[in-house]
Amino acid sequence: MTITEQTYDHIRVEKNAEKQTATIVFDRPEKMNYISMLGREQLTEIFDGLNQDDEVRVIILKGAGDVCFSAGGSIPEFMATHQEKLSHLAENVAAPERSPKPVIAQLQGGRYPACPSGNESRNDSWERRYTENCKDCGLNKSKGHDHACQKNSCK
Template sequence: MSNLLVEKSDGVATITLNRPDAMNALSRALRAELAEAVKAINADSEVRVVILTGAGARAFTAGLDLKELGSDASALGAANATTADMNPVKAIESCVKPVIGAINGVAITGGFELALACDVLIASENARFADTHARVGIMPGWGLSQKLSRLIGLYRAKELSLSGNFLDAQTAERWGLVNRVVAADELLPAARRLASDMAQIEPGMMGRMKKLIDEGFALSFSDAMALEAEVSTKNNRAVKPEDVEARRGAVLARGRTQ
């Protein structure tokens, strides 16, 4: 059985972490396959949006494969890996196309970090999040300690990371960690509808917008505003009025049908 499944349809690639019997744990082999899949998707002009999910109802992913860590002294280095083939967060962050995380079950520790690498999160009512780094005795190395507090606030992030407690889907939505919560059988349909909306955007524009948001988020507010001004000026000088007019008509037509 393949550790990873990739399906493509109507401009959307769905990547499924496929180790349900092991709670989709991020083994060395799975991490390497994920990096290769993202590399292929980046080069595929037919793919405009990506959905990332897990097989089965139990887990999105439980993080690094603890059995592998327990039997291989070198495996622990994956927690600080900087290459996409060993660090799945780097693999997802290297995707130039939007990645929608369809969180079908638990996202634990490294799995939580992988969820945070996505651009948008839609959670099943069965989804739960937990940071057990401190309980296991391993410091996070894929970004969780810094990303989480910026997303949900310092006190809430400390509550999760210093307790190892689970956060249910409804609370995750209330805290702003996920965009929305849907019934389990509606998770992939909801993700596909959003992906279809995103796929209508011109790919070059999509990539530039995603890059601007991500790079600005990592800066102070004043530096981010300066970045936006710089990028906006360069981009908008190349825009032709007739192109704007043509797209304006499509935007107005879409607004009348929603």
């Protein structure tokens, strides 16, 4: 298996030629894989490169370690960043959405949602709430239809 790797600011890109995949790893497990301002800027560059790469058919996003996908950004970094620079965050963070290739978020670890709340384990309430259908109205609970269920059993 041939895997090539490129490193950015606590972001690793691993390309697997045989599987035709690229895995973008948020690699700061000691800080719940938060993405720095520099890392956010690099996301556009990373996706632009992978989108042009004919050897990559699928892009996978994952967090390093087994606890957290990503905590998001650093609030102290946001507070110290000039407003002009912050205005470009949406473009950088939306790079996965603009990709013409399938992008998959690989959530790992024993807790959901993306980072542990301390209360919900994988086999407990989060999985029941977001994977089961309502017994009364039949809609999937992940669709945010709590208001639509007349019998309130979705809540």
